[in-house]
Amino acid sequence: xTEMVKIFPPSLxxxxxxxxxxxxxxxxxxxxxNGAGKSTLMKILYGMQPADSGDILLKGKPARFTDPGEAxxxxxxxxxxxxxxxPEYTIWQNVVLGLEPVKFPNRLDVKKARQQVRAKIDEFHxxxxxxxxxxxxxxxxxxxxxxxxxxxxxxxxxxMDEPTSVLTPQEIPQLFSELKRLRDNGHTILxxxxxxDEVLELSDRITVLRKGKFIGTLDAAKATKANLAxxxxxxxxxxxxxxxxxxxxxxxxxxxxxxxxxSDKRLKLxxxxxxxxxxxxxxxxxxxxxGQLELVxxxxxxxxxxxxxIRCSDVDITRLPIxxxxxxxxFVSQDRANMGACTPAKITENVIMTHHRLGKRFTRAAGTVxxxxxxxxxxxxxxxxxxxxxxNGEAPFKSLSGGNQQKIILGRELLLTAPFILLDQPxxxxxxxxxxxVHRQIIAMRSSMRGMLLIxxxxxxxxxxxxxxxxxxxxxxxxxxRTESTNINEIGYLMLEGKAYEA
Amino acid sequence: xxxxxxxxxxxxxxxxxxxLAALGGSVTYYAGIFNIAMEGMMLGGAFxxxxxxxxxxxxxxxxxxxxxxxxxxxxxxxxFAVVLKMDEFITGIGLNLLSLGLTTYxxxxxxxxxxxIVPIPRIHIPGLEQVPVVGEILSGHNLVVYLTLLAVxxxxxxxxxxxxGLRLRASGYNRTCLDTSGVSANRIRVSSLLICxxxxxxxxxxLSLGVVEGFTxxxxxxxxxxxxxxxxxxxxxxxGIAFISLIFGFTDGLGLFLQQDLPPQFTAMVxxxxxxxxxxxxxxxxxxxxxx
Numbered sequence: 001x002t003e004m005v006k007i008f009p010p011s012l013x014x015x016x017x018x019x020x021x022x023x024x025x026x027x028x029x030x031x032x033x034n035g036a037g038k039s040t041l042m043k044i045l046y047g048m049q050p051a052d053s054g055d056i057l058l059k060g061k062p063a064r065f066t067d068p069g070e071a072x073x074x075x076x077x078x079x080x081x082x083x084x085x086x087p088e089y090t091i092w093q094n095v096v097l098g099l100e101p102v103k104f105p106n107r108l109d110v111k112k113a114r115q116q117v118r119a120k121i122d123e124f125h126x127x128x129x130x131x132x133x134x135x136x137x138x139x140x141x142x143x144x145x146x147x148x149x150x151x152x153x154x155x156x157x158x159x160m161d162e163p164t165s166v167l168t169p170q171e172i173p174q175l176f177s178e179l180k181r182l183r184d185n186g187h188t189i190l191x192x193x194x195x196x197d198e199v200l201e202l203s204d205r206i207t208v209l210r211k212g213k214f215i216g217t218l219d220a221a222k223a224t225k226a227n228l229a230x231x232x233x234x235x236x237x238x239x240x241x242x243x244x245x246x247x248x249x250x251x252x253x254x255x256x257x258x259x260x261x262x263s264d265k266r267l268k269l270x271x272x273x274x275x276x277x278x279x280x281x282x283x284x285x286x287x288x289x290x291g292q293l294e295l296v297x298x299x300x301x302x303x304x305x306x307x308x309x310i311r312c313s314d315v316d317i318t319r320l321p322i323x324x325x326x327x328x329x330x331f332v333s334q335d336r337a338n339m340g341a342c343t344p345a346k347i348t349e350n351v352i353m354t355h356h357r358l359g360k361r362f363t364r365a366a367g368t369v370x371x372x373x374x375x376x377x378x379x380x381x382x383x384x385x386x387x388x389x390x391x392n393g394e395a396p397f398k399s400l401s402g403g404n405q406q407k408i409i410l411g412r413e414l415l416l417t418a419p420f421i422l423l424d425q426p427x428x429x430x431x432x433x434x435x436x437x438v439h440r441q442i443i444a445m446r447s448s449m450r451g452m453l454l455i456x457x458x459x460x461x462x463x464x465x466x467x468x469x470x471x472x473x474x475x476x477x478x479x480x481x482r483t484e485s486t487n488i489n490e491i492g493y494l495m496l497e498g499k500a501y502e503a
Numbered sequence: 504x505x506x507x508x509x510x511x512x513x514x515x516x517x518x519x520x521x522x523l524a525a526l527g528g529s530v531t532y533y534a535g536i537f538n539i540a541m542e543g544m545m546l547g548g549a550f551x552x553x554x555x556x557x558x559x560x561x562x563x564x565x566x567x568x569x570x571x572x573x574x575x576x577x578x579x580x581x582x583f584a585v586v587l588k589m590d591e592f593i594t595g596i597g598l599n600l601l602s603l604g605l606t607t608y609x610x611x612x613x614x615x616x617x618x619x620i621v622p623i624p625r626i627h628i629p630g631l632e633q634v635p636v637v638g639e640i641l642s643g644h645n646l647v648v649y650l651t652l653l654a655v656x657x658x659x660x661x662x663x664x665x666x667x668g669l670r671l672r673a674s675g676y677n678r679t680c681l682d683t684s685g686v687s688a689n690r691i692r693v694s695s696l697l698i699c700x701x702x703x704x705x706x707x708x709x710l711s712l713g714v715v716e717g718f719t720x721x722x723x724x725x726x727x728x729x730x731x732x733x734x735x736x737x738x739x740x741x742x743g744i745a746f747i748s749l750i751f752g753f754t755d756g757l758g759l760f761l762q763q764d765l766p767p768q769f770t771a772m773v774x775x776x777x778x779x780x781x782x783x784x785x786x787x788x789x790x791x792x793x794x795x
Contacts, residue, residue, distance in 0.1 A: 069685045084683060086676045097673055098684035100666045108666050149684075
């Protein structure tokens with residue numbers, strides 16, 4: 001692939017003139033932080049997204065696929081993070097779907113289909129039972145079925161998007177030995193991962209992307225964790241901190257021994273213990289998918305932890321109803337459009353959400369009638385305090401730009417009287433100016449002695465705002481460090497490895 | 504004995520249109536379409552069947568007209584629900600209302616004397632007819648009744664034994680998966696609606712050229728809705744649909760029988776009460792399954 005450019009509106013460059021060469025018969029890992037452009041690059045190759053410019057050469061010939069079907073016909077297949085199979089069907093039915101052998105009159109040739117699938121399973125030593133129903137088999141086996149489905153279509157290039165993220169640690173070596181066997185059979189495997197251990201173990205060559213730019217391609221034999229981490233995270237950055245020295249106050253928020261296992265019995269959170277004091281910002285760093293989402297959901301009551309408690313100013317809020325919880329916790333969600341706001345509703349309506357239940361200001365007649373005049377006045381206050389660019393509170397929320405939407409949500413949440421604020425990626429998708437503004441508002445909240453938990457994928461942001469930094473890795477908190485006594489390389493290493501440098 | 508034979512024959516007659524429409528609904532159910540337009544397709548089919556039979560003095564043309572009429576309805580459904588991606592439920596309601604209004608209007612404009620409509624013939628099976636009881640039950644039904652029995656077998660085979668069936672069900676389970684397997688889910692959905700149109704048209708033809716001769720306003724009388732209930736009740740299974748339809752047919756016949764003692768307005772409610780009872784039993788069964 002040469003000179004790939006992909007620009008996501010509004011003016012966020014996902015891929016900036018990236019050129020990579022993949023060789024036949026190699027396992028090629030693509031690594032980089034969140035938002036580095038790994039998935040975008042692969043989706044372009046697979047025909048799921050169009051590129052704005054640039055060329056793809058496949059065996060010397062220009063190729064540009066408009067849909068995945070075309071890519072598969074040309075021998076390129078992709079296994080997604082989420083598995084796309086029909087759970088109600090057996091393995092062989094899933095594999096042959098679309099290429100079914102038939103007898104007259106259109107009758108499925110079950111015997112032949114099972115034979116063909118059996119032969120493919122044996123050819124690649126997959127250890128699957130073609131008659132098992134997909135809903136009854138493990139996630140690892142489903143992944144194998146996905147690979148099998150592509151091999152059945154004679155695909156020679158396999159793209160795997162974070163294949164290990166859905167597997168348990170015990171299942172990973174098996175996948176790796178299967179992928180190596182495929183490579184030895186002449187297949188090319190492109191492998192996206194965050195985990196440097198895996199990358200070094202499995203791949204022949206490694207390409208590093210950072211913020212949409214191509215940083216370099218290394219031979220795995222010559223690469224080390226340290227130099228890969230350096231390439232991924234980038235230059236040594238000195239962040240100017242926005243914080244003024246301030247003595248934290250009382251304990252406002254505490255999680256003890258929290259454990260959460262999801263419905264597929266995968267351990268998502270374990271031994272989570274953390275404390276937030278008033279006037280303190282605690283940052284959580286971690287590669288996406290290491291339990292941050294589950295932690296947020298557990299705090300907000302969207303999932304129920306198996307053990308442990310969440311306390312906020314001496315009240316156990318673990319199982320409180322949401323309205324009671326909202327008296328204690330203000331919450332800025334990373335999902336603006338679905339969780340943070342109701343996008344088709346008016347701006348004014350979005351501004352008073354939660355306030356209209358918790359405060360008496362916006363209702364009359366014992367809380368049954370909305371006082372719309374007060375709502376409009378409050379919208380004006382939020383607009384002024386948070387510098388929201390908008391013309392009319394009656395306009396639908398979705399008519400605002402992302403930055404202004406976020407300012408409205410921040411305004412709403414920060415003006416709640418809750419002593420604790422949960423900030424989940426508060427600046428995701430915002431432009432530099434808005435980020436700056438949001439940061440200053442967060443710091444102002446710190447000065448007024450609120451306690452905050454900040455989850456972010458942006459290390460720069462974490463270093464700028466947090467008093468303490470926690471690092472999450474595979475569902476655990478693996479480090480609790482004062483911001484002053486650590487640096488970005490240490491945090492980056494902890495995020496990827498889950499443990500400190502070994503001297 | 505006479506009463507029992509009468510009830511069984513009544514059951515078959517009442518079950519046939521429900522069963523045919525429900526088989527159509529079964530195909531769209533497996534394709535993952537929430538299709539409530541069977542009522543409208545059936546009613547349209549009934550009108551055009553009478554029209555074709557009257558103008559061409561032929562029940563064969565009547566059936567062809569019925570199928571064509573219902574197919575036009577199916578095409579309207581396809582245009583809105585598949586091509587324009589509108590809500591299937593709204594499209595279905597619109598189509599049902601359109602069908603009712605249009606056929607009511609047309610039947611008032613076009614005068615079709617009942618005596619000049621050629622009905623679909625009854626089939627008398629030689630030999631079998633002479634056998635007492637069994638002959639009386641199995642022989643002498645309308646041609647469509649026999650076609651319906653055949654349709655149950657064909658639809659069952661189509662859904663569960665053929666390549667088309669595998670893709671059809673895949674479309675209902677997970678469209679994206681079918682699309683990425685290289686089969687257009689939309690084509691499958693379109694074809695399922697066309698099959699549904701054909702079957703509903705046939706059901707309509709049975710109403711206006713079989714049960715009675717001639718078209719009357721709103722003569723489908725909720726049979727399309729009952730067929731929808733049957734489809735949902737058994738999650739689409741063609742054989743299950745056949746059973747449910749026979750139960751409805753039986754209660755319908757029972758209602759007619761009870762008219763000797765009860766006012767007809769009450770007896771006409773029997774099939775619908777049966778629907779509610781069936782739904783209740785079904786929900787109980789589901790509850791048990793989830794609790795187990």
